[in-house]
Amino acid sequence: MDTRHNTAHAAAWREHEKRAHSSSGIHHHHSHAPASQHGEGHHLLQVENLSIGFNRYEPQAGLMARKSRVDVIHALNIAVHRGELLALVGASGAGKTLLANTLLGRFEPNACVEGCIWFDGQLQSQKTLAQLRGRCISLVPQSVLALDPLMKVGRQLAGGGRRAGVRGRDSRARTEKQCSLFEHYGLGEAVAGLYPFELSGGMARRVLLCTALMDDPELIIADEPTPGLDLELAVRATGDLRAFVDRGGSVLLITHDIELALRVADRVAVFQGGTVIEETAVENFASPATLRQPFTRALWHALPEHDFAVMPGEQGPALPDEAPEYRNARDRATHAEPAPVLPVDDEEG
């Protein structure tokens, strides 16, 4: 994390806070949804100009290889307000999980991370982000594989977390908390005594959510929490996240499913080519006229309930991480050749 700009940023921030936020116009590269609140005059989470790159040797250069830097994420801006559910929509393998890990202070060892991350008005470093995880920011992982296969889920929830190794009253309090959370989410007492492999899909999702709620987070980052579910089931499965938001929490939902995002989120950030190209309220997806970027408009047209078609003039730059989901939808509609992809890193092509 580049902290040299700390003072400059603080000044810019004070200047910024003088402006009114009520307008739905664009500031900080995004527009607002009705639910978006600036508690205490700032975003809960704000990422500014974030770049994450890896140094690597040129694959084909042989012995004379020089190190070169590959940016997976560049100049990314994103902001999560209090009391809103922001969906980050992007293709698989585009670096969404990398972003989630970075927000949790879990930088890859060989990554260079530049830019600013603010949480609750404080500029963060890798160290402070690491302190926030399991306290203010919690992760809801993708699957039950994230749980220790050899530990009963009840003990795992009560014993783990930030206050690991607590004894006596604290440990009892955590066990009570785990019980009440399980009760609230309709998980019977017996569930606490099950091992992860014994959970059904639905149970597992609620247990994973409970692991995050154990630590009373202000922000939940949910990384693809509904793998393999069809749209209706996925919308229902994200109902608990929605309820958390309605109680005043904030959620960053990471998904590759634009339809799911439009159904459950307040705002959608479209992640493409390693950056967020448009961050806007779900309402703005009602018509292509309110969308600013050509790619987002193309996305709108590609949706099944719209034209389900490619708009050749409005495709935007074809980038390597374009999701097969979108491309297939367009291909089915037009019988056209798949969009050309750049030769770099084309895992999909």
Next chain:
Amino acid sequence: MASFLLRNILKFLLLLLATSVLVFVLVSISPLDPVQMNVDQAAYLTMSPEKKAQLAEYWGTNTPLWERYAHWFGDFLRGDLGTSLRFNAPVADVIALRFFNSLALMIVAWILSGVLGFALGIGAAVKRGGFVDRIIKGYCLILAATPAFWLGLVLLIIFSVTLGWFPVGFSVPIGVSSADLTPFDSLRHLILPAATLSVVGVANIALHTREKALDTRESEFFQFAEARGLSTWQAMRQHGLRNLLLPALTLQFAQVAELFGGSVLVEQVFSYPGLGSAAVTAGLGGDAALLAAIALISAALVFLGNLIANILYGVIDPRLRRGRHARAKKDRAGAEDAPS
């Protein structure tokens, strides 16, 4: 449960049968002439042909292999392990004496190398890439490349010859009657051979544990534990160790076989009268009955070790323990549902 027992007993018997046959075949095709090997070189040269023939008769060199084996096998079934031709005593007596020497040596080495190796491996994995990791890794790689007998010689030179802290060999002091023998004496004689065996075993276990622990660190549940705010040490304590216990157990019980091999060399170096040195003597001297008995004991030990590991798997891993119950329940439910 009954079928599990039956299957393992059957396996065990087959293993013993195969081992004993193999020993007899190997001894019979050994190029060493037992008569020549078991008498003094000078005595052999001056020996009369009649005497040689008599000795050849004693060692059974002219009896066909199958006859010798059948004879031994018949005795074995009656619980008689035969007579050691080399020691001129019942095999059971020869082994009983040496078994406890070896057992003490191997148990000490087994526990020391297991505990130390596991701890070092975990420590290296948690501090991956750091100073501690490099020290541990370097130490283990050097030791892994060190032959046990050579290390034994070095330890002997340093601690017995130069420093004089420990005796040079044997399991009891020379010239002390067994009545005057104290446990302290036995311990003093045990330390160097046990240390040699352990130190070599540590390297193997530590390197394997380190690899496994690194895999565990990469696993999703470990990463999530860290994402929940646990430090690497905390995550290792809470979630890593119990998941590493299974591979560690497998390794630890597989180590029994390694230890047996190692103890043969180490006992030779330290002139320590254990099973290992008896095996060498029996093998070189063509003493099939003694060699077969030692081979059977080691095969039984290794088999027992693996069996214990298998049973512990079921105790530790809920997926095996509960999964089996769940499957059985499902099967029963399925059987009831199915139309008869």
